[in-house]
Amino acid sequence: MSIMIYADKIDLYSELINAGNILREAFGGDILGIVIGENNVKSIDRIRKIGLSKIITFSANELNEFNPVLYAETIKNTLEEFDVRYVLMNSSYKNKILSGLLSSFMNSALVVDVIRLNVEDNKLLAERPVYSGKASAKEEINADKAILLIKSGVFTPMTEEKTEAEIIEKLIDTSKVSLELLEFSPKVVEEGVKLDEADVVVGGGRGLRKKEDLKLLKELASILGGAWGVTRPLAADYGWAPEWIGISGASINPKLYIATGISGQPQHTSGIRGSKVIVAINMDSEAPIFKFADYGIVGDLYQIIPKLIEKLKEIKEG
Amino acid sequence: MVKILVGVKYSLRVENLAIDPKTKAIILDETPKKMGDMDKRALEEALRLKEKHGGEVTVLCVGPKEANKILLEVYAMGADSAFLIPTNDYLDTFSVAKIFAKFYEKNGPFDLILLGGASTDSFTGVLGARIAGLLNLPIIPFANQIVLEDLKIKAESALDDGKYKFSAPLPAVVTVTLEINEPRIPKLKDILRAKRQKINELSLSDLELDDLKVTINMTDVRAYEEKRKQIILDATDPSKIDEVVDKLINYLREEGVL
Numbered sequence: 001m002s003i004m005i006y007a008d009k010i011d012l013y014s015e016l017i018n019a020g021n022i023l024r025e026a027f028g029g030d031i032l033g034i035v036i037g038e039n040n041v042k043s044i045d046r047i048r049k050i051g052l053s054k055i056i057t058f059s060a061n062e063l064n065e066f067n068p069v070l071y072a073e074t075i076k077n078t079l080e081e082f083d084v085r086y087v088l089m090n091s092s093y094k095n096k097i098l099s100g101l102l103s104s105f106m107n108s109a110l111v112v113d114v115i116r117l118n119v120e121d122n123k124l125l126a127e128r129p130v131y132s133g134k135a136s137a138k139e140e141i142n143a144d145k146a147i148l149l150i151k152s153g154v155f156t157p158m159t160e161e162k163t164e165a166e167i168i169e170k171l172i173d174t175s176k177v178s179l180e181l182l183e184f185s186p187k188v189v190e191e192g193v194k195l196d197e198a199d200v201v202v203g204g205g206r207g208l209r210k211k212e213d214l215k216l217l218k219e220l221a222s223i224l225g226g227a228w229g230v231t232r233p234l235a236a237d238y239g240w241a242p243e244w245i246g247i248s249g250a251s252i253n254p255k256l257y258i259a260t261g262i263s264g265q266p267q268h269t270s271g272i273r274g275s276k277v278i279v280a281i282n283m284d285s286e287a288p289i290f291k292f293a294d295y296g297i298v299g300d301l302y303q304i305i306p307k308l309i310e311k312l313k314e315i316k317e318g
Numbered sequence: 319m320v321k322i323l324v325g326v327k328y329s330l331r332v333e334n335l336a337i338d339p340k341t342k343a344i345i346l347d348e349t350p351k352k353m354g355d356m357d358k359r360a361l362e363e364a365l366r367l368k369e370k371h372g373g374e375v376t377v378l379c380v381g382p383k384e385a386n387k388i389l390l391e392v393y394a395m396g397a398d399s400a401f402l403i404p405t406n407d408y409l410d411t412f413s414v415a416k417i418f419a420k421f422y423e424k425n426g427p428f429d430l431i432l433l434g435g436a437s438t439d440s441f442t443g444v445l446g447a448r449i450a451g452l453l454n455l456p457i458i459p460f461a462n463q464i465v466l467e468d469l470k471i472k473a474e475s476a477l478d479d480g481k482y483k484f485s486a487p488l489p490a491v492v493t494v495t496l497e498i499n500e501p502r503i504p505k506l507k508d509i510l511r512a513k514r515q516k517i518n519e520l521s522l523s524d525l526e527l528d529d530l531k532v533t534i535n536m537t538d539v540r541a542y543e544e545k546r547k548q549i550i551l552d553a554t555d556p557s558k559i560d561e562v563v564d565k566l567i568n569y570l571r572e573e574g575v576l
C-alpha cells in the first residue's frame with residue numbers, strides 16, 4: 001500500500017509530507033512523490049530528502065503546462081503499479097479538476113480544502129470549511145481509497161533531513177488525450193510580491209471610487225513590503241485588477257491583512273481566513289468586516305490610508 | 319444543433335445562514351435557498367448556444383422536492399425540459415456525479431454537459447470533473463468564454479496561475495465561472511408560461527441507482543465562532559485620525575507584524 005503526494009508547486013511537497021505522515025502512522029505504507037513537467041522535475045533535488053521513499057517523474061514536453069485530462073492519465077498509470085490508496089494534493093483549482101477525474105477512476109472518496117486531518121478508530125476524518133467559510137464540516141471517509149486536497153499553510157513544512165528518495169523516471173504516451181491546450185497565458189504580477197506568498201496584503205473594495213485610487217493600496221503595500229489585492233467587483237466587474245481575493249479567487253495567508261473599503265461578504269472573507277492579523281478600515285461601523293477584524297478603524301479610507309502611509313514613512317526613515 | 323444537459327443546484331444563500339445560537343449548528347430548513355449563481359450562468363450559456371446553433375436544453379436538478387421552485391425559473395428562462403431527482407438524504411458529490419452520468423446515458427445522447435464551476439454553498443468545484451471521469455469525456459473547467467465550432471468546443475479556463483485556452487471534441491463537459499455572462503431576467507409572460515410546463519420527476523430506481531452508497535459522511539457542520547479580537551477604533555471625527563492611526567501602529571507592533 002502506498003500514499004502518493006502530488007503538488008502543483010514544488011515547495012508544497014514538504015507541507016504535504018506531514019499530512020502523509022498522519023496517514024502512514026495510522027495505516028502504514030510508503031509515501032511516494034509524483035512530479036510532473038520538466039520545470040518541476042528540474043527542481044526535485046529540493047524534495048529529495050523530505051521523507052519520500054520514491055519520486056516518480058514525468059518530464060515530457062507536453063507536460064510542461066497543465067492539461068487536466070493529460071495529467072489525470074499520467075497519474076492514473078502509476079496508481080496500480082504502486083498500489084496507491086491515498087493521494088494527497090495541495091488544494092488549488094487545477095488540482096480540484098485533476099482529483100475529480102482521478103477519483104472517478106479510482107472509485108475513491110474526495111475531500112477538498114482540508115484544514116484538519118485525523119484518524120480515529122481506524123476512520124479517516126477530514127475537516128473543511130463550507131458555506132463560504134462561514135462553517136466547518138467534519139467529513140468521515142467511507143471508502144477504501146481517498147484523495148485529499150490540503151489547503152496550503154495548514155501543515156508546517158518538513159525541515160528535517162531524511163534519507164534520499166529513489167528516483168523513477170517514467171514516460172507517457174500523450175497522443176490519445178482528447179483535450180488539447182491551445183494557449184496558456186500566465187498571470188502577470190505587476191511588481192514583485194505575489195498575493196498568495198505575501199507577508200502583508202493590503203486589500204481594497206468598492207469603497208475605492210476610481211481606478212487611480214488603487215495607488216493608495218499600492219503605496220501602503222509597498223511601504224509594508226507586501227502585495228495589494230481587491231474584491232471581486234473591482235476585478236471582475238470593473239477590470240481594475242487581473243485577480244481578486246476570496247472563494248472564487250485567491251486565498252491568502254499573510255501575517256497582516258488590511259481590508260479597506262471592503263464590506264466583508266462571506267465570499268470575500270472565506271479567502272482571508274488564513275491571515276494572522278486582520279485590520280479593517282470602513283466608514284460603516286455596522287460593516288460585517290469588523291467581525292473578522294482584530295483591529296478596526298471606523299472612518300474614511302481616503303483620510304486614514306494617507307495618514308497611515310505618512311506615519312509608516314516617518315518610522316521607516318527613523 | 320446542440321443537445322445540452324445543464325445541472326443546477328438548489329443552494330443555500332450563504333449570506334443568510336440560519337444558525338442555532340447555542341450549538342452553532344446550521345439549520346438547513348430555515349436557510350433561504352436559490353439556484354446556484356454559477357449554475358444559472360451555465361443555463362444562460364446553454365440557452366445562448368441553442369439560440370445560435372439550434373438544439374435543445376435539458377436541465378437536471380438533484381435535490382429536495384422544493385427545488386421545483388428553481389425549475390420553474392429554469393423554464394421561465396427558456397429551457398426545453400427540466401428533471402428533478404428528489405432526494406432528502408445527504409449525497410456526496412460522487413453520488414451526484416453518478417446520477418448525472420446515469421441520466422446522461424439513459425436520456426442522451428447529449429453533445430455537451432454544462433455546469434457551474436462550483437456550487438454556491440459547498441463550493442467544492444469537483445462535480446464536473448467527476449462526471450467527466452465517470453463518462454470518460456474531456457472537461458474544460460471554470461470557463462470564462464465558450465465557442466462552439468466544427469463539432470469542437472473551445473473555451474478559456476481561469477485557473478490558479480493564468481488563463482488556459484482548451485479545445486475538446488464533443489461530447490464534453492464544461493463548467494463555467496460567474497464572469498462568463500449576465501443571466502437573463504425572465505419576463506412576466508415567460509414566468510406564466512413556465513407554470514404550465516411539466517417538471518419531470520425521476521427516482522433513483524428509475525436510474526437503476528437504488529444501491530447508491532456515499533463515500534463521505536458529513537458528521538458535523540458548525541458555524542465558526544469568529545475569534546478575532548475586534549478592537550474597534552472610531553475615527554469618524556477627523557480630529558481623531560492622528561491618534562487612532564498611532565494606536566493602530568502600536569497594536570501592530572505589539573503583534574509583531576510590522
Ligand SMILES: Cc1cc2nc3c(=O)[nH]c(=O)nc-3n(C[C@H](O)[C@H](O)[C@H](O)COP(=O)(O)OP(=O)(O)OC[C@H]3O[C@@H](n4cnc5c(N)ncnc54)[C@H](O)[C@@H]3O)c2cc1C
Nearest residue numbers: 205206207231232246247248249261262263267268283301
Ligand atoms: C458565487 C460568488 C462568488 C463570489 N466570490 C467572491 C470572491 O471570491 N471575492 C470577493 O471579494 N467577492 C466575491 N463575490 C462577491 C461578494 O458577494 C461581494 O459582492 C463582494 O465581496 C463585495 O465587494 P466589496 O466589499 O468591495 O463591495 P461592497 O459590498 O459594496 O462594500 C463596499 C464597502 O466600502 C465601504 N466604504 C465606502 N466608501 C468608503 C470610504 N470612503 N472609506 C471607507 N469605507 C468605505 C462601505 O461601507 C462598504 O462596506 C462572490 C459572489 C458570488 C455570488
